[in-house]
Amino acid sequence: MSDPKPFRYDTEVPPGQTRHLRYEISETYLGDPVEIPVTVVNGEHGGPTAFLSAAIHGDELNGVKVLQEVADRYDPAAVHGTIVCVHVANVPGYLAQQRYIPIYDQDLNRSFPGSARSNTAERMANVIYERFVRPCDFALDFHTSTRNRTTMYHVRADTSRPEVDRLARAFGSNLVLSGEADAGSLRTVATNDGIPTITVEMGRAHRFQPELIDRALDGVESVFAEYGLLPDAAVRWPGWTRVVDGNGDKKWLRADTGGLVEMQYGPVPLVYEGDTICTVSDHFKEREKRVAAPFTGLVIGSLQNPVAAPGHPLCHLVGVDDATLREIEREIDAGEFSERPWV
Ligand SMILES: [Zn+2]
Numbered sequence: 025m026s027d028p029k030p031f032r033y034d035t036e037v038p039p040g041q042t043r044h045l046r047y048e049i050s051e052t053y054l055g056d057p058v059e060i061p062v063t064v065v066n067g068e069h070g071g072p073t074a075f076l077s078a079a080i081h082g083d084e085l086n087g088v089k090v091l092q093e094v095a096d097r098y099d100p101a102a103v104h105g106t107i108v109c110v111h112v113a114n115v116p117g118y119l120a121q122q123r124y125i126p127i128y129d130q131d132l133n134r135s136f137p138g139s140a141r142s143n144t145a146e147r148m149a150n151v152i153y154e155r156f157v158r159p160c161d162f163a164l165d166f167h168t169s170t171r172n173r174t175t176m177y178h179v180r181a182d183t184s185r186p187e188v189d190r191l192a193r194a195f196g197s198n199l200v201l202s203g204e205a206d207a208g209s210l211r212t213v214a215t216n217d218g219i220p221t222i223t224v225e226m227g228r229a230h231r232f233q234p235e236l237i238d239r240a241l242d243g244v245e246s247v248f249a250e251y252g253l254l255p256d257a258a259v260r261w262p263g264w265t266r267v268v269d270g271n272g273d274k275k276w277l278r279a280d281t282g283g284l285v286e287m288q289y290g291p292v293p294l295v296y297e298g299d300t301i302c303t304v305s306d307h308f309k310e311r312e313k314r315v316a317a318p319f320t321g322l323v324i325g326s327l328q329n330p331v332a333a334p335g336h337p338l339c340h341l342v343g344v345d346d347a348t349l350r351e352i353e354r355e356i357d358a359g360e361f362s363e364r365p366w367v
Contacts, residue, residue, distance in 0.1 A: 026070035031106045033155040040100050049115070049151040050144060058148075061111040062156065063095035071105025072251050075160035075219070077242070078110070080133045080167070080210060080255035082117020082124070083229045087166020090240045098254075105253040108156055114148075121230065123170060134208035137217075154201040157214055162191055162251065163221040164244065165210050169325060174228045175340070176293060176294075176324040176363055177236050180205065181222040183267055188220040194250035195222060195243040196260040198363070199324060199342065200267045201274070228328065263360070264351040266322075266344055273321070279304050279332040281313045286330070287339075292356055293323040293363055294344075301339055303356070304332055319343050322352075323362070 028039030037043045043066075045057035078087030091109045092170060098107060112118045114132045117366050124131050130145035138150030157163060169175035178199035183194035192200050205211040205223065214221040224243070226236040242260060249257035268274050279285070283304045287293050295317040305312040315338060325340030332338060344352065355361035 028066070028068060028070040030287055031066045031073065031108065033064075037106075039066050039070075040068040042095075044095070045082050047151075047155065049148045058115050060113060060115055060152065063091075063094065063107075063109040063111065065098050065100055065103055065107040065109075067100050067103030067105050067107075067253070069104040071103070071253050072161040073106040073159060074248065074251070075108070075110065075157050075163040075214075075251060076109045076166070077113050077157075077163070078166045079112040079118050079208065080114055080165060081131075081229075082112075082114040082119070083121050083171060084123070084166070084168040085229065085231060086168050086226045086233055086236055086240070087224070088112060088118075089232050089237050090101045090166055090244065091240055093237070094244055098248075102256075103253055104255055105251070107248075107253070108160060109138055110156055113152055117350065123229070126294065133210060134206060136208055136210050136213040140238055153210075153213070157210070157219065158217070160219055161188075162247075163210065163214050164191075164195070164224060164247065165221060166224050166226065166240065168225065168227050168229050168231075171229045172329040173325060173327050173337075175225050176322065177224075177226050177239060178324060179222050179224055180211070182211075182215060183269075185215065185220065188215060188222065189248070191220045191247065192222050193261075193265070194247045194259055196246045196262050197224070197239075197243065198262045198266065199322070200265065201342075202267050202269045235362075247332075251363065261366055263355060264348050266342070266343050273319070273366050274324075274341065275318065276325075276337045276340050277301065277315055277318075278334075279313075279315075279336045279338055280334055281306075281311070282333045283307075283311070283313070284330060285327065285332050285338060287326065288325060292361055292366065294321075294349075294352055294356070295323060295341070296320045301341070304338075311360060317341060
C-alpha cells in the first residue's frame with residue numbers, strides 16, 4: 025500500500041482532510057471571477073486518485089446531485105486515496121441552465137485539454153484539466169441526455185482498452201456503449217493521457233431522477249471498491265451486461281413524416297422485431313405512420329417532445345443477443361427489471 029500524499033492543485037490538501045473550495049476558471053463580462061465548486065477528499069491512507077465531474081453540459085443535473093452526495097458521504101479516515109469532485113464544470117451554462125457555454129455557444133466537452141491562449145471554452149477546459157484532471161488516476165464524467173430527449177442509464181467507454189474496460193465494468197451498469205468519444209471530449213483526452221475515463225449517461229436534462237442517482241452512487245462506490253479506495257466495500261455486478269461496439273446493432277430511428285408522436289411500447293423498453301415502437305400522425309388522424317422495430321432490442325433513448333419533422337430522431341434502439349434477451353425476459357417475469365427511464 026502506498027503512503028498518503030497531499031493532493032496538489034496550486035495549493036494542497038493534506039491527507040486526512042476534506043476541503044470544499046471554489047476555484048477560478050474564468051471571468052464574467054464584469055471582470056468578476058467565474059469559480060467552479062470543487063471538493064477534495066484526501067484519505068488518511070494512500071491509494072489512487074479518482075476524478076469525478078458533472079455539468080460539463082450546464083443543464084445536465086443528475087450528476088450534480090451524485091457529486092453532492094459523494095463529496096459529503098466519504099470520511100477521509102476511511103478513504104485509501106483521494107476523491108476529487110468538480111461539482112459543476114460549466115458554470116456559465118449551469119447559471120443559464122443550458123448545455124453550452126452561453127458565450128458563442130461553445131461546447132466545453134469539445135474543448136479539452138484546452139489552451140491558456142485560446143477561446144473562452146478552451147481556457148476554462150485547460151484550467152480544469154491541468155489543475156484537477158491531470159493529477160488523477162481515473163475519471164468518471166456524468167451526463168444526461170440532451171434537452172427534449174431521455175436516455176437509459178448506461179456507460180460510454182472505449183472498452184477495447186483494458187484499463188477502461190476495467191473501470192466500465194466496475195461501475196456496474198447493465199448497458200455499455202463502447203467506442204471512442206468525440207475529439208476534445210474529457211473522456212477522449214484523459215483516456216489518451218493514460219487516465220482511463222468513462223462517461224455515465226443517465227436520464228433527462230433539467231431533472232433530479234432519484235432512482236438513477238441512487239444507482240450512480242452505487243456505481244461510484246463499486247468503482248472505489250474495485251480500485252481499493254474503499255477496501256471494505258464490495259464491487260457490484262449487474263445481472264446482465266450488454267456491451268455494444270461501434271455502430272453494430274444500434275440505430276437511431278427517425279421520422280419520415282411530420283406530425284404528432286405517440287410512443288406505443290412499454291412500460292419495459294424491450295421490443296421485438298416488427299413491434300410498433302411509435303406512431304407519427306397528422307392532426308386530422310387521416311395519416312398515421314407506424315415505426316416498427318427493425319430488430320429485437322432495448323429502446324435506450326427517446327424523444328420527450330412529442331412533435332416531429334421528417335428526419336427527427338424518435339428513439340435509439342440497441343440490439344440484444346439471445347443470452348441477454350433470455351436474462352432480460354427472466355428479470356421481467358420476476359419483476360426485477362428496473363430500466364424505467366421514461367417516467
Ligand atoms: Zn452531456
